[in-house]
């Protein structure tokens with residue numbers, strides 16, 4: 001759905017995007033994670049056609065998005081700073097979106113009133129609280145029935161109940177209509193339960209981009225106790241990323257599936273051995289060698 005190729009964007013000689021590449025498949029829920037100033041909002045503004053890159057390509061559904069109204073009518077977005085017309089209410093914005101989005105679903109707008117019952121639809125959006133404004137933005141975006149939904153830190157300011165509510169509505173749309181969702185956050189933990197793809201952004205570049213299924217099947221934490229206190233000499237081709245020891249328990253982070261690694265370690269006849277899944281945070285730390293401070297900032 002989205003293909004960003006080698007995009008550079010400079011503001012007053014500052015390179016906010018520095019050769020950024022990312023690929024978001026159709027129907028993915030893709031989490032873009034990075035520290036403050038990494039370039040998350042900047043790349044999202046390119047993907048929604050607000051900014052034009054200095055060089056490189058930004059394609060949505062195979063087409064350049066900048067000044068392309070046909071493609072923009074397939075994208076809905078919730079930016080970090082909400083935009084509404086001066087004094088427009090949620091209902092006014094609904095009428096505007098209804099004219100812009102070909103699949104705008106007014107029946108859904110009525111149905112979702114119950115979910116967003118605390119948003120007064122007739123008062124100017126700018127007079128709503130920050131959390132209410134976010135709710136209004138979700139309400140409207142969900143009715144646009146876009147092919148692509150771009151969300152910049154969308155749940156900031158929402159209470160936990162509402163967070164769960166909007167994620168569940170979004171995931172319903174992904175399942176039912178195949179909507180692609182691109183969502184940015186500072187926090188990997190927040191996205192772990194909802195995303196199926198994750199990209200780590202640092203200093204204007206995507207450092208690492210993965211499908212979660214590939215990640216989780218390909219790295220395992222082994223807790224293991226041997227007859228001897230010391231760790232035996234392990235084969236060189238076993239991809240051990242990290243070793244630690246507490247008492248007699250060795251913890252090994254190993255690349256490979258749980259079954260494969262368990263079988264290979266079984267030949268050392270351990271007294272006790274257990275394969276445990278890693279959290280997404282741990283996976284990124286080990287995948288990146290734990291070296292990059294930006295990644296530590298995001299995940300710790």
Ligand SMILES: Nc1ncnc2c1ncn2[C@@H]1O[C@H](COP(=O)(O)OP(=O)(O)OP(=O)(O)O)[C@@H](O)[C@H]1O
Nearest residue numbers: 011012016034035036037038039040041042043186
């Ligand atoms: N319009 C602009 N003019 C000048 N500099 C800008 C502009 N927009 C972004 N920048 C700079 O580009 C860098 C990336 O900013 P961006 O807002 O994309 O980061 P971010 O990852 O969204 O950060 P945050 O998590 O704090 O929202 C920052 O150093 C910012 O100061």
